Every structure is written in C-alpha cells, then in structure tokens.
Amino acid sequence: MPDRGKIDRAFFAERIAPRLGAERDDVALGPTAGVDFGLLEFDGTGLAVATDPISVLPALGFERAGRFALHVALSDVAVAGVAPSHLAISFSLPESISDAEFDALWTGIHEECAALGTSIVTGHTARYPGAEYPWVGAATAMGVCNPAAVVRPDGARPGDRLLVTRGPAVETAGLFASLYPDQLGERGLGAETVADAAAGLDETRLVGDAVAAADAGDLSAMHDATEGGLLGACCEMAASAEVRFEIDAGAAPLRTGVEAVCAALDIDPWKTTSSGTLVLAVPPADAAAVRRAIDARGTPVAEVGRVVEGSGVQFRGETWTEPPRDESWDAYAEFAGTE
Secondary structure (H helix, E strand, O other): OOOOOOOOHHHHHHHHOOOOOOOOOOEEEOOEOOEOOEEEEEOOEEEEEEEEEEEOOHHHOHHHHHHHHHHHHHHHHHOOOOOOOEEEEEEEEOOOOOHHHHHHHHHHHHHHHHHHOOEEEEEEEEEOOOOOOOEEEEEEEEEEEOHHHOOOOOOOOOOOEEEEEOOOOHHHHHHHHHHOHHHHHHOOOOHHHHHHHHHHHHHOOOHHHHHHHHHHOOOOEEEEOOOOHHHHHHHHHHHHHOOEEEEOHHHOOOOOOHHHHHHHHOOOHHHOOOOOOEEEEEOHHHHHHHHHHHHOOOOOEEEEEEEEOOOEEEEOOEEEOOOOOOOHHHHHHHHHOOO
16 A cells, blocks of 8 residues: 555555445446446436545635535546536544634535535534544535446547646645745745635636536546546556557646746646546547537636557656656645644
C-alpha cells in the first residue's frame, strides 16, 4: 500500500477484489480497479452508486468548504453520465466545531444539492474526540439511471478523440492559493495571481459538464482527474481499456494562475489532482457535438489527443504505464509545516 493516497491496482486485486461479501444478481457492476462507481439494476432501472471521504477545510470558510466537499462527493456518479439524484452523508466532526460553523457547512451542501436536484436521504452527524480536519466523514452519491446508458471509464476504443475540460491542476492551484496565499507571496507570486488562482477553486465542478456531455453524443469513456492528475486519469483509462493514449499536453486548456502556482510549488500541473476536470474518449462523429455542449456551459474544453492500438500513455516523449505519484502530497506537507 502506498504511504499516502489511494491504493494501487495490485493491492486491490490481491486484498480487496477476492472478498466482496455476498454475490447478488442485482449488482450489475461491483468494485473494479479504475472504475469509481458501482451499478445496481432492478427490473431495468439502474442506480449508480459511489462513496468518497468528506474533506472539510475550515480555512476556506465553512460554507465554501461544504460546497467544495459536496462536488467532490458527487463527481464519481456524474462521470457515469448520470445526474446525482440522491445523497447519503456522514459526519464525524471535531469537538471544536461550533453550531454556527456547522450551519454554514450544511448551508453550502444543502444549497448546492437543491440547485442540482439532489435529495439528501439519510446520514449521520456527530462530534467525536480525536476527530480532526480535514477528513471528517464520508458520503455516498446515487443516481437513478438507465443502466444501458451508463458511461464507464474503461471503454475507450482505437480511433476515439480525447477531450479535456478546464485543464490541469485547477483544484491544486486553487487550494494552495486559498489556503497559503502568504507563503506563495514569499515565493514571488503577486497578489493578483494568487487571487486569480484561488478563484479557480470555485470552478472545480463537473456534474453539469459530465451530464451535458453524455446527453450530447456517444461517449466511449469518461473519467475525472483526481489523484495523479490528468496524466493519472489518462493512465487509468488506457490501462483499463487496454489501449494507448497519445497526448499533446500543450493542446489542453490552462487556467490563468495555475502555471505560476505550480511553478512556485515545483510541481507538474499534469501530475497533481484536479477535481472538476474531465477526460473524455469520444468517437470522431460525436466529438464536435460533445465539445459544443460543454462549451455552451462556459467550460473550457479542447481535443488533446487520440486513442490508438497498443498500451500506455504517450506523453511528452515518454510512455507511462502507471499513474504518477501525486506531486501535491509533498507540497501540502511542506506548506502545512510552515504555518
């Protein structure tokens, strides 16, 4: 098991996959390496289900932190091309959280759910000794769907075009700029650059983009760029589909402020988490329609490569077969130690 972050494929295959409880006919898709959701099917009606930890960062302000945490939780259902219809959420909160702080946190979550048409159906809320920010609970997102229309991340086919929304490291740059503006200033970044990068955190939302893309055309595969960043997402998608991705990094959108923040942190934007960024494998006949649907939402999107026969990811003259270690982990540890 890695010292930080998600387990790798080998750990999953050896220790988790052989022990998954009872077998049931209504489980159409159970835990699968590289696939972040499961699928239940009941007489032709599907339910996409995904569970994620809840991370609350008080320095963002509790309402903003709630909105950010919610969108991360809903993303793994949305990337199935399914609108998240229901949410179950559990909080194991520090004893220090005040009622007013929780009110702000819950307001952010409630208002975002209401705007997205997501109903909160159950949960658990408590303060516990030893509980610490940021990891204070977990959430299970669900989406009622047509099971035949679900988009998987492992369906890329040779000939597909590869689209990327928003670009690399929008989340990482936004978080560091929001949490550590003074430290970035000490590394030579101007206040305007830091503020611009910080504003990007509020753009790390992909539910609408993913659903619009799925509605606009045939999608072979769709995945979000979380741990390991855009390069990591491409590696997971290529490996699970047993194909090769050829990537032109320079073709991707690049949000203002991202490059400067990543340079100050000495990290590669393509190798660090960027929740809210999508990678889509789309047949050529549908690529233009999918791009138009995403662009109409005001979300930057570009074609960055194609899928071919073979294996791995061709990126900057190298072939990658495994996702890179997320470079933001060490930067977070360094900056947290300077507070």
